[in-house]
Amino acid sequence: MKILHICYSDGRFGAGIAAMRLVKAQRSWGIDASMFVVLKYTDYPYVYRVSKFKELYIKFCYEISSIIIRKLNRSTNPIPHSINLFGGNLLKQINKFDCDLVNLHFINSEMMSIRDVSKIKKPIVWTLHDSWAFCGAEHYQNGMDDDAYIKEYKPNPYKGFNINRWVLNRKKRYWKNNQFYIITPSQWETACAEKSNLFYNNKSATIHNCLDTDIFKPIDQQGAREILNLEKDKRYILFGAIGGIANTIKGGSLLIEALQIFAEKYDKTNVELLIFGASQRTDYQNFNMPVHFLGRVSDEITMSLIYNSANVMLVPSRMDNLPQTATEPTSCGIPIVCFNVGGLTDIVEHQKTGYIANRFDVTDFAKGIDWVLNKADTKLISKQAREKALTDYDRTKCVDSYSKVYHEVLQ
16 A cells, blocks of 8 residues: 655644654555655655755745735634645646555645645545644634634625635535545544535544654653753743744743733742743743743754653643644653643643643633642653553554555545
């Protein structure tokens, strides 16, 4: 069985990292899996990239589509939007690949157009790393009118051009004769896809993203801190996102409010905030506690050290599917504090592997930080978190689940 995975990149971004981990796991278990990308960060020979000319063309198309979105988008949803109007002219190349099945991942940033997806000749399995495939132009619902995509953005929720309805109608037009097998990493995302007007009649399954639990594992906290040159007597609370606190999807503004409340109401003795994904203090706010910026981190071993040096991982996302910034620390035995949104409840069990705060309730989020630092049995939480990761993100289980889907599609 030959599988071609298609994703914008093979690393550095959430979907690309998840897709690359899946490909490596499948190859380890004897599946002939390869990958086709625009941006290649690894040196694996089974990862194929577009030509330099096509890469530049795709980036040019993305800039044009970004201008169109800025000019026409009247949505109040601050989360990124994609129209996939132009595509990278990759259809002929994809259809020439020697494969039995195509597994789509993140195909935005004008890698593929909506029309091109409908012209792929091989059976398609689509792994959804966000909600774009069944929504309009938005990559996630905004946390307020989350059923707008079900209502096909009717009536127009804002004045002016309804970019979400326009993109959704294009998907309905071009994909009406396609049958995708939808895979999502979380039960929440599966439920959302099944309620959509695009995929309600398509088969779907929930398969968690896999992890190398031999890399993301509990290690001695003091040793990890020594390697990272962190102080041994601090209580470190950790937050990470590309762009740091400025990242809207990852809830940077909610984090600011929650930490200000925590600093005012609870014991902040020796508490310091660690931030990875940003190296500058451009969005620094006065949290009434020290802040340590770790910069952007690309290798998994360093990330494991960072997680293991922390007392708690903060994931204040406004919306998320199955973020690596929650699964990875869970595998390291680090408790998570998050909001009750998206697929985070697939990862965190309330007061068992972390703390789930009420949706966007920053006061409850601050309470969760205090609970982990000052009240919880952290040894028990760490043990339970590790056990959950070994069960849910096991690579053998993931590969087997995907193989069953592939065989069903190819029958």
